[in-house]
């Protein structure tokens with residue numbers, strides 16, 4: 001049996017996949033702060049500030065806004081475990097892995113799931129969602145993914161809250177890959193429940209799931225016939241820890257909350273509008289550069305996410321070999337496809353801290369060199385020229 005183990009030494013990666021994204025040094029520094037108790041007055045102050053900062057980022061006045069202790073999926077479970085009871089009818093829009101995950105989780109709770117499906121890469125049209133709300137006798141919930149990470153499609157959701165409410169349903173939004181990159185306007189869009197993560201647009205390490213619940217959602221939670229099936233994600237209990245009572249429920253991950261606090265402070269200092277513009281401009285440059293390399297988007301034209309380009313792998317190219325070369329030669333991580341897109345697409349993200357001009361330039365240059373080395377016909381220099389043009393146009397606008 002081994003008696004000594006090597007010191008940790010992970011590579012210094014440039015994270016250009018769909019998450020995690022690069023973490024700002026200020027966030028790493030915050031994580032080195034002393035660990036105090038989860039009911040310590042200093043930590044309680046941090047909790048209160050995190051709630052206030054999250055309300056700014058979610059653009060909401062919702063009182064119940066806090067980070068669930070767990071990754072993005074724990075935010076999804078918190079929403080479903082509290083809003084859905086056995087036998088409830090729920091409408092779930094599915095056009096990729098994460099819509100499917102919502103349907104799977106709701107089904108496990110005994111909900112009657114009405115699936116509204118679109119082919120991978122397409123958005124789901126509002127008319128089709130409305131038809132499903134009509135078909136359900138008494139829909140309790142409409143759930144949809146804002147940024148489908150498996151396809152790169154940007155789902156329009158602005159009008160879906162009002163639509164759900166017309167049919168007496170609550171509106172649940174997955175903002176795991178959108179929060180901090182593109183606008184997520186909880187109050188304006190009448191979103192009743194929303195979950196996200198820390199490791200993408202917020203640019204802290206993975207480990208927490210910011211959530212927010214409207215008054216309408218909390219009324220539904222309080223009107224449940226049965227307690228939540230989950231003890232850990234029971235909002236009625238968690239509310240008493242994150243709210244004024246401070247009743248112990250579980251031991252909050254102190255260090256991760258420090259990280260979230262600092263990452264949110266950075267977002268607020270930058271300003272939401274400036275941050276969204278940065279994502280848009282760098283995405284336009286990345287997309288122009290990828291197009292110049294002959295790489296086509298997998299998602300529907302007009303609905304491409306600005307923080308995540310999902311592009312088709314050219315015929316005959318071993319996509320995993322390209323990713324391996326990116327890591328070996330340039331320390332750049334991008335991701336491959338999931339499910340039916342496995343082996344067929346690359347997912348190249350510019351989320352949060354990773355969305356920087358120098359990162360786009362390096363990634364395009366590296367991809368061009370690797371693809372040319374593998375025999376793909378690429379016009380040398382065209383990708384960087386196209387990216388530069390996109391930035392010039394953005395600064396002239």
Ligand SMILES: Cc1ncc(COP(=O)(O)O)c(C=O)c1O
Nearest residue numbers: 071072073098147149176177197
């Ligand atoms: C859209 C979407 N929803 C949910 C999740 C689940 O988040 P996590 O992996 O942090 O549990 C992800 C993760 O990538 C995602 O992209």
